[in-house]
Structure formats: structure tokens, C-alpha cells
Amino acid sequence: MRVERVIRDENDSFPVGMRVLAVDDDPTCLLLLETLLTKCKYNVTTTSQAITALKMLRENKNKFDLVISDVHMPDMDGFKLLELVGLEMDLPVIMLSANGDTKLVMKGITHGACDYLLKPVRIEELQNIWQHVIRRKKFDRKDRNGSGSQDKPYIDSSEAAGFGNVDQNGKFNKKRKDQNEDEDEERDENGHDNEDLSTQKKPRVVWSVELHRKFVAAVNQLGIEKAVPKKILELMNVENLTRENVASHLQALFLNLTDLVTKFRLYLKRISCVANQQANMVAALGSVDSSHLRMGTMNGLGNFHTLAGPDQIHNAAFTSFQHGGVLRRLNTPAGVGISGLPSSGLVQLSPVQNLGNTSTNQSKLQSFVIPGNHNANILQGMPMSLEFDQLQNNRAASHVGQFPSVDNTTVLPVSSISGSLIDAGCSNSPLLGVTSNSLLLEGSSQLPTLHASNLRDSVSGFPNRSTLSDFTSIAPASNELHGSKADIQNQASPISCNAGKIISSAPQDWNAPKKDAPYQSNVPSCSINSLRAVNGDMAQLGQCLNQNNPIFNRNVGFDFVDPLSIKCSEGENLAMEPSVIEKEGYLMVQPSRQGSYIPDNEGENFAMEPSVIEKEGYLIVQPRRQGSYIPGNLGSLEGLASAMAKPCYSPVFLAQTSSNFCSKGLSDVVQ
Amino acid sequence: MLGLDADRLRADLNRLLAFLFHQGILDEQYLQLQQLQDESSPNFVSEVVNIYFHESEKLLRNLRSLLMDREFSDYDKMGIHLNQFIGSSSSIGAKRVRNVCVAFRAASDQNNRAGCLRALELLEHEYCILKNKLHELFQIEQQRLLAAGVRYPMLN
Numbered sequence: 001m002r003v004e005r006v007i008r009d010e011n012d013s014f015p016v017g018m019r020v021l022a023v024d025d026d027p028t029c030l031l032l033l034e035t036l037l038t039k040c041k042y043n044v045t046t047t048s049q050a051i052t053a054l055k056m057l058r059e060n061k062n063k064f065d066l067v068i069s070d071v072h073m074p075d076m077d078g079f080k081l082l083e084l085v086g087l088e089m090d091l092p093v094i095m096l097s098a099n100g101d102t103k104l105v106m107k108g109i110t111h112g113a114c115d116y117l118l119k120p121v122r123i124e125e126l127q128n129i130w131q132h133v134i135r136r137k138k139f140d141r142k143d144r145n146g147s148g149s150q151d152k153p154y155i156d157s158s159e160a161a162g163f164g165n166v167d168q169n170g171k172f173n174k175k176r177k178d179q180n181e182d183e184d185e186e187r188d189e190n191g192h193d194n195e196d197l198s199t200q201k202k203p204r205v206v207w208s209v210e211l212h213r214k215f216v217a218a219v220n221q222l223g224i225e226k227a228v229p230k231k232i233l234e235l236m237n238v239e240n241l242t243r244e245n246v247a248s249h250l251q252a253l254f255l256n257l258t259d260l261v262t263k264f265r266l267y268l269k270r271i272s273c274v275a276n277q278q279a280n281m282v283a284a285l286g287s288v289d290s291s292h293l294r295m296g297t298m299n300g301l302g303n304f305h306t307l308a309g310p311d312q313i314h315n316a317a318f319t320s321f322q323h324g325g326v327l328r329r330l331n332t333p334a335g336v337g338i339s340g341l342p343s344s345g346l347v348q349l350s351p352v353q354n355l356g357n358t359s360t361n362q363s364k365l366q367s368f369v370i371p372g373n374h375n376a377n378i379l380q381g382m383p384m385s386l387e388f389d390q391l392q393n394n395r396a397a398s399h400v401g402q403f404p405s406v407d408n409t410t411v412l413p414v415s416s417i418s419g420s421l422i423d424a425g426c427s428n429s430p431l432l433g434v435t436s437n438s439l440l441l442e443g444s445s446q447l448p449t450l451h452a453s454n455l456r457d458s459v460s461g462f463p464n465r466s467t468l469s470d471f472t473s474i475a476p477a478s479n480e481l482h483g484s485k486a487d488i489q490n491q492a493s494p495i496s497c498n499a500g501k502i503i504s505s506a507p508q509d510w511n512a513p514k515k516d517a518p519y520q521s522n523v524p525s526c527s528i529n530s531l532r533a534v535n536g537d538m539a540q541l542g543q544c545l546n547q548n549n550p551i552f553n554r555n556v557g558f559d560f561v562d563p564l565s566i567k568c569s570e571g572e573n574l575a576m577e578p579s580v581i582e583k584e585g586y587l588m589v590q591p592s593r594q595g596s597y598i599p600d601n602e603g604e605n606f607a608m609e610p611s612v613i614e615k616e617g618y619l620i621v622q623p624r625r626q627g628s629y630i631p632g633n634l635g636s637l638e639g640l641a642s643a644m645a646k647p648c649y650s651p652v653f654l655a656q657t658s659s660n661f662c663s664k665g666l667s668d669v670v671q
Numbered sequence: 672m673l674g675l676d677a678d679r680l681r682a683d684l685n686r687l688l689a690f691l692f693h694q695g696i697l698d699e700q701y702l703q704l705q706q707l708q709d710e711s712s713p714n715f716v717s718e719v720v721n722i723y724f725h726e727s728e729k730l731l732r733n734l735r736s737l738l739m740d741r742e743f744s745d746y747d748k749m750g751i752h753l754n755q756f757i758g759s760s761s762s763i764g765a766k767r768v769r770n771v772c773v774a775f776r777a778a779s780d781q782n783n784r785a786g787c788l789r790a791l792e793l794l795e796h797e798y799c800i801l802k803n804k805l806h807e808l809f810q811i812e813q814q815r816l817l818a819a820g821v822r823y824p825m826l827n
Contacts, residue, residue, distance in 0.1 A: 025755075026726065026755050026758055026759050027722050027726060028719060028722050028723045028726055028758075028759040028762055028763065029758055029759055029762045031718065031719055031722060032704070032707075032719055032762050035707050035712060035715060035719075036707065039707060070758075072751060072754050072755070097754075097758070098754055098755075098757040098758030098761060099754055099757070119757075119758040119761050119762055120700045120703075120761040120762040120763075120764070121762070122703070123703065
């Protein structure tokens, strides 16, 4: 199915008639803006509420060409709106403010604004804003054509989805993620254009796993601070890739991260109280029942509203998972890191003890098997799920590299975790960076912690605060958690953003890593979004993962950027012992270093070894080692994320980010 | 003779405007507003200005009540109000009011309560001046329009 942007008749007369949506809570400015825009011959719609604006945008994605929004608004932060619009609708957004503080402007730009205007707005400035629309279209087109791009210079194609052409090459138009049924995993190097995408196809760069890996490697090499698109581009040395592609990819990552961070923060807040009681959760893990795995709640998660049903769940799960990057405590000693899981890397999966069992029931979280090696990044697998989402146009393709192979040792006791955690659905790591071999639940098909679907769900669902609330109740007792989350079961139920919960619970566990299921229980319930409670159906998971593999890989890349880090300005050094540090509402679960140090990432790559701390049954995935880019592409991203945020790492966020990115993909894939 | 009134009024108008510009009460943004007024939106300026008055008075009341509160500590909230005030004032072209708001915001950022109080006083004062002058402006404008609209029958 191809969704195409309607070619407006004003095609020829563009920019006359360009449809602008203006949002400002100040009536004086709004009226002035409306008049000015009308004077420029645009077609103006105004609203004083961001929520209304979003609604309008969501109803019909093709209704507007450009959005102008004030920064300070009572019902929603302008930056948030900016992100959402960018993620969901891929429209150019111009910020408006009376405050021209450089920091704010920077914030606007990093959140994806195409421009930042100061009040009072002059008509001359408005007369030029149509350039952003054109630029975006062209850019997208160029992006898509990895190789041999032929730009089809048509104006409205921009976000139009030439989606119909998305084809096996897996090009996806992020806007058209839903239509991207065939998203295929073949990720080619440059996401070259699909020749078939002839009509109306919007060339986009497809961030294949390789590409993303290169990207991450480049970023890693440069160091977070120095990773500017230009240099990244140079280092990557990929043909037909433009600086803009790189820049937008970078930006997309950050966007996701920040979004994830927000969500995570919310989540943390909710669970913060619960966190303290985790001690028994782990224990309870054994009794996890499907109910715990409640991934479904994720639906509400943020941007992935497009994901419906199970998908959403997945996403949610994923998201939660992501957030919980920390949450997962993988039992394996290896640093199974959800690739992407930021330094916190600790993903606590319920005690592994019954990995085998999980399959039996209720979708216990099949804790994703964390590869034994420390460097395994669970996240790696994760991206896959993200990939699916394609939330943002492919940007999300964080190719999560391969999950470091997870040896069986690292298997997470997922089962105990009511599957919530890793309901990756697909045991194959792809989802959550679970490499195909990694995330093996004892013997069972690995429980990809991040099930693609989960990811998807998590991603999409994550922002759903409500889901979080579900988790907030995570009681220390893992058992309780599980019980509460009952929903988790079924594979499809991604762990709703319980990530937050999980995280909170995680801390507890961290401290008492051992065997305490308590933590796990939290975690599982928290449904790391991506973690789809594998209903004991590891195999299924595997399948899912497999399918998603390509996709995941794609996305995983940066999922694991630690959104927290991004947000955390204070970044304290997470190297503390496995405690959940709550920073600004983020719950950073720092795996206790059992040898793995989760450093404060200020700009460095998460120097944590992506070790999986083995705690009784918990697989703690720690962010990868410093400098070592999480296999797959998370590494650098994480570093990036961490760098950005200052040393707070939250694996969760990464997950979410990635989930965001691939949420679309995931849903498709998971389907 | 009546026709002269229109001219006279226009001259008055211009004089007043010049005065306001000179005093810094208004700036060229106001002229932009005037330029936006045309046949399709004949009352644009007065519409916008009236909305501005309405909102500003609300803001001023809020600011006043915030500062009067003994236990006031929410400078962020004040900052938000001020931001809006700055935005709308600059959109109108109310230069002096805007400048006072900026100073007010600076004091607020430093959590300087006394400074905020002083700034609020000054702000209210400036706002009053602006409002009076703009009313005057509108009055003259209205009279001018009336006068200009008068048509005298052609004398045979």
C-alpha cells in the first residue's frame, strides 16, 4: 500500500498555499502569526494548545506541510511537541520563542527543529520558511538513495510515502512505517535505493546494520564530543552518504534518547518507591506468572501509536525494556548488554533459574539470554526490534550489532522474570540486540530480551504513562510483581514500559544481586518492553527474532544509547555499585560492578564493560566496555548517549530510543 | 473645513506616533502591525492590541499576586509569565514594556525578590503609559476615519 502525499494543486504555485499549523498559547502572538502567515499566502491553521495540534496532525498526516510552534506552552513542552511531530509525522517544525537563549536554541535544534525564530516574528522570516519544506523533501530523497540515487525532484514527495515502494531492500520511509510490510531485513550497506521505488519514492538512506555499525564505529572513534556529522561521514567513508544523512541519523538517535529519557524518568518516578523492596522480587521470580508479563500496556507508549495491538505491546515492552536497560540483570557474567543498553547495561532478567521453564508458562520473561561474554550486548539484539519500527525514518535503524554471543551461561533466568522483561518474543537476539546466538535461554531459543515486537511495543508504547503506572506498583516482592503484571504473558505482550518499574526494582536487586529474584520480579513485570514474555515459546521467539533480525540489527544501533545519559545532566558516576540511581527521575540501574564498571559516562563510550553480571539468576547486562563499541552499533551510540547525557546511563533509554526507531519496523516484523 | 479635520487628525496621529517612537514606548514592530491592516483585516491593529491588553492585565495580576505572597518561591512560574509577557510585548512593538520585562526576568532568574518587586512596579507603570497612549492613538485614528469618511455633497 502506498501512501502518498497528495500532490497538491498548488504544486506549481508552491509556496503559495503551503499548509502551516501554528501553535502558540499566547493569543496575541498567535493572532499576529496567523495574520503574518496569511499575508505570506500560506494556508494557516492555528491552535493554542499543543495537544490539539497533535491531534490534528495525527488525524491526517498529510494535512500540513509545516508546523510552527512556541517553545513555552502550558499543556506540553514545545520541545516535546517538536519531537513528537518529527518522529511521528516527519514534518518540519519551526520553533518560536521570546527567549533567544543559546541553550534553548541549541535544544531546539538538537530536538530536530528546522529553525528557531525569535519573537517578534518578522514577515521576512516567514516568507522564507517554505524552504524548510523543500529542503526536507529533497533531503529525504537524497537520503533514501544510498547508491545511485536519483532524486526525483518533486515537491510533495517529501514525507510522502513513496512507501509503496518500500520493498525488499527494506527501505522505509519512516513515516510509512506501517506500510512497510515488507520491510526486509536485507540491509544493504547503503540502503541503496530500491530501483523499484520508482514512482513517488522517497529516497531515504536505509541505515542498514553495516551502515549503522560503521556509524557507530566512527562515532566511537571520534569520541562523543567530537563526533560531528562531517567527521563521522569522513570516517565512515561510505559512498553516497551525505553529511545530512549522518546528521539526521545522529539527530534521530538523540531524539529517541531524549524521548526515552523522558519516559524513563517518568517511569522511574513511579517505581522509585517500589524499588526499595525488591529484594524478594527475585525470589519470587520463580513464580512468575504470565500476569506479570504485562507488556501490553505499552501501547500507550509514546510515539508508536501506530503500533496496534500486539505490536504495540511489543513496542512497549521494548521500550520498557529499553528503559530498563538497566533493568535487565542478566545473569550471565558476560556483559550481555542489550546492545544499546547503556552503561547500565544491567538488564536484570529474572533469575535465570528456570529458563527452561519459562517457556512453559506464562510468558515469563524469557530473560533474554545474555550472551556470556561480557561484551555481548544484548542491545545488539535489540536494535532489531527497533528497526521495525522505523519510527523515524530509518534513522532509527540503529543497527544493533550482533549481540555478543551469549553463552549459555549468561542465560538469564528469564523465566523467573515473568517474562516481562524479555519478552522479546523472538529469542533470537535480533530483537534486542540479542544476537541469534545470544540470549539464549538455557537451551531454549534465546529469549531475546528485546523481542522485536517488544521493542516495538515498548517503543511505541512506552510513553504511555499509564503503563508505567501499572508498574509502579511493582512491589518488591517479585512475586507480586509478576502477579501484577500478569498480562505479560503471551509473547505478544511486551513488557510495557514497566521498564521503569523494572528499573526501580532493579536497584534493589543490584545490591543484592544474588539470586534475588525480587529484583527480577520487578523487572519482569516491568516488562521491558521489548521483552516479551516469552511464553515459553522460545522457539517462537527465535523466529521472531530472526525475522526481525535484519531489522533489529538495523535499529538496535543506538537504541541503547542511554537516554538517561542524555538527559541526565548530573550524570553522576554510575560506577557505583549496583544501585539504582535516581537521577532526575531516571532510574539508573547501575549494575554493581561485579567487575564491570559502569562508568560515568561523560562523553566516553560507556566504558562499562558490557558484562553481564551474573547474579543469581540475574543477568546483568552491563554496558559495554569502554571503547568497545557494543557489538553491533550500540557501542558508540551508547557512548554517544552517555556522552550526551553525562554519565547517567540508562540502558533503558537506549532501548527505548531504539525502539522508537524501530518500533515501526518491529511491528511490521513482528507481525 | 471638515475635510481639514481629517488632515489635522492625521497630523496629530503622526505626531503622536513620532512621540511614542521617540520615547521608546513603541518601536517599528508597531508599524509592521499597521502594515498588516488592510481591507481584509481593517481592524487588525486594534484587535491585536486589545487582546494584548487583556492578556497583559491578566499577567500583571498574576505577577502581582505571586510577589505579594509572603512565601513566594516559585520563580520559575514567574519566569513563565514573564516570558509570555515579553513575547507579546515585543510582538506588539511595546518596547519599553518589553525591556522592563526583560529586567524583571533577570531579577527573577536570580531569585531576587526585591528586584522583582521593583521591576513589577516599574512594569505596571510602563504598562499604564502604554495603554493610555495607545488608547489615545486609537481615538485619534477613529476620529480621523470618521472625518475622512465625511463626504460633502458637491457644491453646484
